[in-house]
Amino acid sequence: xxxxxxxxxxxxxxxxxxxxxxxxxxxxxxxxxxxxxxxxxxxxxxxxxxxxxxxxxxxxxxxxxxxxxxxxxxxxxxxxxxxxxxxxxxxxxxxxxxxxxxxxxxxxxxxxxxxxxxxxxxxxxxxxxxxxxxxxxxxxxxxxxxxxxxxxxxxxxxxxxxxxxxxxxxxxxxxxxxxxxxxxxxxxxxxxxxxxxxxxxxxx
Amino acid sequence: xxxxxxxxxxxxxxxxxxxxxxxxxxxxxxxxxxxxxxxxxxxxxxxxxxxxxxxxxxxxxxxxxxxxxxxxxxxxxxxxxxxxxxxxxxxxxxxxxxxxxxxxxxxxxxxxxxxxxxxxxxxxxxxxxxxxxxxxxxxxxxxxxxxxxxxxxxxxxxxxxxxxxxxxxxxxxxxxxxxxxxxxxxxxxxxxxxxxxxxxxxx
Amino acid sequence: xxxxxxxxxxxxxxxxxxxxxxxxxxxxxxxxxxxxxxxxxxxxxxxxxxxxxxxxxxxxxxxxxxxxxxxxxxxxxxxxxxxxxxxxxxxxxxxxxxxxxxxxxxxxxxxxxxxxxxxxxxxxxxxxxxxxxxxxxxxxxxxxxxxxxxxxxxxxxxxxxxxxxxxxxxxxxxxxxxxxxxxxxxxxxxxxxxxxxxxxxxxxxxxxxxxxxxxxxxxxxxxxxxxxxxxxxxxxxxxxxxxxxxxxxxxxxxxxxxxxxxxxxxxxxxxxxxxxxxxxxxxxxxx
Numbered sequence: 268x269x270x271x272x273x274x275x276x277x278x279x280x281x282x283x284x285x286x287x288x289x290x291x292x293x294x295x296x297x298x299x300x301x302x303x304x305x306x307x308x309x310x311x312x313x314x315x316x317x318x319x320x321x322x323x324x325x326x327x328x329x330x331x332x333x334x335x336x337x338x339x340x341x342x343x344x345x346x347x348x349x350x351x352x353x354x355x356x357x358x359x360x361x362x363x364x365x366x367x368x369x370x371x372x373x374x375x376x377x378x379x380x381x382x383x384x385x386x387x388x389x390x391x392x393x394x395x396x397x398x399x400x401x402x403x404x405x406x407x408x409x410x411x412x413x414x415x416x417x418x419x420x421x422x423x424x425x426x427x428x429x430x431x432x433x434x435x436x437x438x439x440x441x442x443x444x445x446x447x448x449x450x451x452x453x454x455x456x457x458x459x460x461x462x463x464x465x466x467x468x469x470x471x
Numbered sequence: 472x473x474x475x476x477x478x479x480x481x482x483x484x485x486x487x488x489x490x491x492x493x494x495x496x497x498x499x500x501x502x503x504x505x506x507x508x509x510x511x512x513x514x515x516x517x518x519x520x521x522x523x524x525x526x527x528x529x530x531x532x533x534x535x536x537x538x539x540x541x542x543x544x545x546x547x548x549x550x551x552x553x554x555x556x557x558x559x560x561x562x563x564x565x566x567x568x569x570x571x572x573x574x575x576x577x578x579x580x581x582x583x584x585x586x587x588x589x590x591x592x593x594x595x596x597x598x599x600x601x602x603x604x605x606x607x608x609x610x611x612x613x614x615x616x617x618x619x620x621x622x623x624x625x626x627x628x629x630x631x632x633x634x635x636x637x638x639x640x641x642x643x644x645x646x647x648x649x650x651x652x653x654x655x656x657x658x659x660x661x662x663x664x665x666x667x668x669x670x671x672x673x674x
Numbered sequence: 675x676x677x678x679x680x681x682x683x684x685x686x687x688x689x690x691x692x693x694x695x696x697x698x699x700x701x702x703x704x705x706x707x708x709x710x711x712x713x714x715x716x717x718x719x720x721x722x723x724x725x726x727x728x729x730x731x732x733x734x735x736x737x738x739x740x741x742x743x744x745x746x747x748x749x750x751x752x753x754x755x756x757x758x759x760x761x762x763x764x765x766x767x768x769x770x771x772x773x774x775x776x777x778x779x780x781x782x783x784x785x786x787x788x789x790x791x792x793x794x795x796x797x798x799x800x801x802x803x804x805x806x807x808x809x810x811x812x813x814x815x816x817x818x819x820x821x822x823x824x825x826x827x828x829x830x831x832x833x834x835x836x837x838x839x840x841x842x843x844x845x846x847x848x849x850x851x852x853x854x855x856x857x858x859x860x861x862x863x864x865x866x867x868x869x870x871x872x873x874x875x876x877x878x879x880x881x882x883x884x885x886x887x888x889x890x891x892x893x894x895x896x897x898x899x900x901x902x903x904x905x906x907x908x909x910x911x912x913x914x915x916x917x918x919x920x921x922x923x924x925x926x927x928x929x930x931x932x933x934x935x936x937x938x939x940x941x942x943x944x945x946x947x948x949x950x951x952x953x954x955x956x957x958x959x960x961x
Contacts, residue, residue: 293534293543300530305521312523316711317781317799319820322529329533333542394508398515400522402749407519408711409750422516447482450509456750457512463748616765619787619806622825626843629863633883637948640904649902653948656881660862663841667805667824 281345289337300329303346307353313419314357316408324360328353354420354434361412394458406456414449421446477502481509528662605631611668626664633657696740704731704753709798711752712776713783717759719769720789723782725796726775733774739767808845825864835874846885861885865950869957872897872941883948890955896935901945901952903928908945908952930954 281302287295307328312321332349339348407415407423420426420434421442428442435442472480472491477499480492487496487506496503537543605627612623637654644650706729714721719738726732731753735744741763745756757770765788776782781798784791791802792810799818802809809821812831821828821840828840828847836854840847844863853873859866861882868889872878878897880887886906891897893912901908907927914932933940945952 291543293537296534296537296543297530300533304529305524308525308529309519309521309523313519319801319818321523322525325525326529326532326536329529330536333533333537334540393504394511398511400515400518403512403515404519404522405749405752409707409752418516422513423519425520443485444482447485450512453512454505454508458508460749622806626824626862629844629884633862633948637883637904640948647904649946650904652946653883653904656860657862657883659860660841660843660883663822664824664843667803667822 285336285339285345288333289339296333299345303349304329306346307349310350310353310419310424311357313407313423314354314361314416316415320360324357325353327360328356331356350424351434354424358416358434361416394454394461398457402457402460403453406453406460409456410449410452413445414452417442417445418449418453422450474499474502478505481506485513608665608668623664623668627661630657630661630664634661698737698740700733700735700737700744702731702733702735702744702746702755704733704748705729706731706748706753706777706780707751708777708779709751710777710780711783712774712780713752713754714772714774714785715754715756716770716772716784716786716789717757717768718765718788719757719771719786720791721772721774721784721786722790722792723774723776723784723796724794725778729777731774731776731780733772736771738769738771739763741767742770744770844885871895872943874941876941878941878943879946880944881946882950884950885947886951886953887945887947888953888955889943889945890957892957894935896940897943898933898940899943899945899954900931901929901954902931903947903950903952905949906947906951910954911956912954 281299284295284298284302288299304325308321308325311324311328312318315321315324328349332352339345407418410418416435417431420431421428426434428439428446431437431442432439437445472495474495477487477492477495480489481487484492487493496506534543608627609620609624612620615623634654634657637650637657640647640650641654708729710729710731712723712731714723714733733744733746733753733755735755737744741760743758743760745754745758747754755772755774757768759768769789771789774782776796776798778796779798780796781800782793782796783801784793784803786804786807788804788806790808790810791804793800793802793814794811795813797814797816799820800811800814801820802811803820803822804826805824807823807826809823809826809828810831811819811821811829811833814832814836815834816836817833818837819830819833819839821830821838821842823842823845825844826842827845828842830838830840830847830849830852832850833852833854836852836857838849838852838854838857838859840859840861842859842861842864844861846865846867847859847861848867848869849857849859850869852868852870853876855874855876857876858879859881863884864882865885866880866882866887868878868880868887868891871892872889872895875896880889887901891912895912899914901910905928908930910930912934914930914934916932945954
């Protein structure tokens with residue numbers, strides 16, 4: 268992937284970039300984008316599992332940020348502010364699509380039917396060693412939307428349950444229980460994948 | 472505490488550090504393996520943070536919107552050397568930089584043309600952008616079947632012609648928003664051609 | 675003792691046998707859940723996708739030689755199929771033709787440089803891309819449809835409530851009965867044909883630099899229409915209520931703008947070319 272034009276001269280601190288961006292400095296906008304684009308885009312991608320949507324949402328998140336940048340006073344970390352904004356952008360988008368995403372309570376009903384049933388001949392494959400990033404990525408993409416959201420917010424992006432409860436409009440207890448179910452589901456998906464591969468190599 | 476209770480308790484105390492949990496885990500290999508596996512997953516999750524990069528079009532769209540909304544001052548011309556800095560993907564840089572050079576903007580979505588007309592300083596490139604890196608594209612598709620190579624060459628010719636025509640009108644009427652949009656669309660189409668040329672490859 | 679003539683015949687026979695396409699068929703089955711993701715990457719050959727009867731992805735592949743393999747991978751609810759070209763493969767020997775059945779709500783990604791890409795009777799999001807691929811999508815609803823081609827023709831038929839984005843450099847794009855919140859086509863020299871009613875109170879943007887744009891719509895269409903060509907001619911067969919304000923000057927013969935039907939539920943239609951012709955035609959009521 269290409270990189271947009273980098274800032275010339277010495278790298279500016281984030282505070283300096285923010286102040287310059289408030290004055291309309293194009294390079295400052297770009298510098299802030301370069302610093303945070305991966306985090307924002309990855310968040311959008313993990314939540315939507317769709318690259319085109321993730322790009323649109325990342326674009327929208329940055330635009331909303333830049334429109335409000337004049338009001339940023341430094342009370343919280345800039346990255347935190349951007350991150351919260353990005354999460355809100357994604358959630359609003361998912362709500363508009365009428366996906367059964369935001370209400371975590373809904374995931375309790377659909378979860379069992381969602382899980383693809385596979386027969387591995389009764390053999391259980393241990394999930395040992397390291398987990399391949401791509402495999403984990405695919406497994407996360409396969410999660411039901413509610414599970415995916417909670418896993419992304421807590422385990423990938425580092426939100427606490429009280430924060431997730433506010434964002435998603437659920438209770439802290441619900442957030443914890445859904446996270447546990449999401450992890451269990453991921454465990455199943457990863458083990459299925461390994462068992463399938465093990466089965467193939469035995470057959471091959 | 473039995474296995475079911477242990478698993479239920481994991482939702483509340485994720486690290487299984489409670490005394491009852493620890494006691495059960497010491498006696499139960501299955502639950503112990505479960506907790507180990509869940510911890511592996513949590514540890515691996517960190518790999519996914521900031522793991523992916525958006526395509527150049529995202530920034531191009533953002534920049535255009537910022538200019539349109541008056542939040543950004545026009546940039547001074549950026550002349551890129553288009554050197555081999557990016558290796559095999561180097562035409563992606565000019566594909567995006569062509570847009571930055573000529574107008575500093577790249578757009579997919581419609582914008583109110585009257586706002587476009589308010590923007591100043593259409594910076595003209597030092598060299599004809601339609602000639603930049605065309606050879607790179609043709610080189611990349613050189614392994615294609617002859618008919619496909621010809622198609623790429625013909626489409627490249629057409630898209631360059633569209634850029635020249637649109638640029639001509641923009642030169643005559645810098646405030647003609649429709650002409651500017653035509654130019655932007657032409658650059659977008661050229662980017663698409665580069666993407667397609669890069670997308671196919673023989674082993 | 676084998677005489678020269680016989681030896682020659684044997685040699686010719688061997689060559690013919692060797693060059694006969696060693697065609698083989700493969701079939702794969704994958705059990706998936708709702709909203710599965712299926713991708714097929716196939717440098718040479720066609721891909722056709724239809725709905726399956728249950729939550730199963732079925733892939734039937736016809737390999738045209740032994741210089742190509744089919745890699746397949748399933749991770750949970752995602753199935754990836756890829757034609758893997760071996761050394762010496764070309765567009766003939768590397769060709770694979772796929773027929774794929776997927777659950778109707780599956781998202782699909784299809785890629786082929788040369789073959790045709792077809793999808794029908796689905797309602798999951800879809801992305802179809804190929805430089806020379808002919809694209810045909812029909813009977814799709816409530817889905818994002820993204821198409822990218824260089825010169826392949828694009829046919830979209832009966833796409834309801836769709837978010838449709840088509841980029842085609844020189845291929846002709848034909849849309850029949852396509853409506854939704856967004857329908858956008860951008861082309862350099864390809865012709866764009868729209869036959870429909872610009873329904874759904876959506877946003878319709880058809881743009882071609884030098885290709886012609888022809889939109890055939892019924893008189894009862896509700897739309898806010900603007901058309902402009904920098905150098906080409908524009909024609910309008912349907913009377914429009916003129917607009918009080920436009921962002922461009924209405925040069926007769928080069929632009930028109932106005933509303934038709936009920937403004938409250940109208941779509942926005944933007945037709946733009948640089949040098950191509952634009953023609954807004956009235957559909958005959960007998961059709």
